[in-house]
Amino acid sequence: MRAGGEGRGRGLLGVVSGNTPEARGRVLDLLRRASPDALVLSVSVHADAAGRYPFVQRFAVGGDERQRASLSQVATGDPAVIVRQDLGAIARAAPRTHVVLALPDNVDALPFLAELWRSPLGRTPLSDHYDLAPLAVGIDPGRLLSDLRCVHRSAHLFGDHPQAVPLTLAEAAARQVEAAHVMVLRDGGVEDDGRLDGSRALLAHLNPSALVLLDGEERDSTLLTPLTRPGSGWAAAGPADRLDVIAPALRRRGIERGVASVLWRSRRPLHPQRLAESLPQVMPAVVRSRGYLWVATHPDSVISWRSAGRHLELRQAGSWLEDEDTGSWRAASSERRTLASWHWDDRYGERRNEIVFIGAELDEDRVRAALDAAVLDDGELALGADRWADLPDPLLGTAIRDPGAEP
Missing domain, CATH: 3.30.1220.10 (CobW-like, C-terminal domain)
Structure with a gap:
């Protein structure tokens, strides 16, 4: 399924993350339902003992054999450089492909995307191959509320540099939410104690411009359509615009569940x-x-x-x-x-x-x-x-x- 680059020769690149593997997997399931022919490129990043040269593993499902054959499985180096090379190889093997990039929770999505989208000297930029779809994030409410209170432990995130940057768990959780265009709030199957509604209200204030879906609401297929089209949230210059320290203040008015x-x-x-x-x-x-x-x-x-x-x-x-x-x-x-x-x-x-x-x-x-x-x-x-x-x-x-x- 390709809905947004017809006539221009570009594919579509969607990005998915989540604050738990289950929450991320739920969003991937929804995207594969909305775009059955999409190639899902899952990435994991593991630092070496010194934290300098990360091991980057990739695993592809879906798509066709040409696309999967263009990828190596393990590499060492800058994650953004390695993934950029993968995406370029996929585009050359099969132009106008819909690729869904699944990022682990130790990648800071917005700086990583900004570095991915940067045009290296003498190289073809990814923007010549792909349009960016909205960034979708799966949220487990219990984990979110727990992490936003946690400042005594750190998370080491990879972003725009090969080295992992230490952040508090609270800062990492907030950044993940703020990067999203679409969030799916996952119901963990426990009795509703108000946590889902409270989390949804908090998410609406943390990121007023994002669409927040409760698990189950996605059965309305029209709500999934934005995930398979170029995202209007990306400025012409790409993701880096959203990283500028001087940016419009987004504030949600009113009080919701306190x-x-x-x-x-x-x-x-x-x-x-x-x-x-x-x-x-x-x-x-x-x-x-x-x-x-x-x-x-x-x-x-x-x-x-x-x-x-x-x-x-x-x-x-x-x-x-x-x-x-x-x-x-x-x-x-x-x-x-x-x-x-x-x-x-x-x-x-x-x-x-x-x-x-x-x-x-x-x-x-x-x-x-x-x-x-x-x-x-x-x-x-x-x-x-x-x-x-x-x-x-x-x-x-x-x-x-x-x-x-x-x-």
Whole structure:
């Protein structure tokens, strides 16, 4: 079955993952029902003792003999490079094939796809061979709720580099949900104690743009049709656009089974010490939060904000766009360039704060008031960036001054 590339000579690439093997298998079953002729390429990745050169195993089912014969079974190296070679070989052996790539839970799907879709120098990009279908994720609700609370154990995920990156289980679980276009919430067969409905409400806030299906709803075949067509969620530039730290904030309005989202924005830089002091008022009921900050002590750096469970990570994640820096503007995603133009300030450019908080029984007024009190007041703002560098910063430390700058 091929529904979306007719006349253009391209195949279709669907991607499936899941937070348990059973949940992932359920989505694969649905895709094979919707597209019986699809070739399923299952991937497993295992690091060596040093964590540097992973073993990548692939197993193909479905399709035809030409497609399966084009694949080797085991290789060592960068998983994205190996899978890219596999997909290229399949496309050359049988153009316009529908391939379903099944990823294990130790692969961070969105960075992996961005690296997969990147065009290596001198090589034919995969976008010449395939259109991307929506990314489908199977979710076991019990495992999801357990992992989102787990910050004392780490998961080592492969993404855009050969080495596995350590993340908390909570962060890994949140990223998997946020990458999805379609989620199938699996019923484990236990008596319904409200966990399914509660999980569905949480998923709707973690990823407001995704379609969430309860196990059994997929019997309506029209709900499966999007999985066999090119995904409208992919920008023309590919998956990398969704990784930009400056992206539109997606917030689901309303409260569902106690779960709510709070969006906080400000066009003033944050005082880092007051931000640190605000955290006990802001974070207790938060399950997940994402965004970016303009911190006074690091005025040229975009500071990414990510929390999952009780773990909060602040990290320098690139630089703000500057008016004369044409190279940075060209390198930025189209969405970011559009957002920068909308929000541009003649003095401070695109600099701003934007965070979405998701949790149960969130006190929106308390969250907003605590963060509003953490931005610079008029007197502090008037001091300018040179004086902001002297502010105490218990979160990020003191920025390195330019040796040529005035003291």
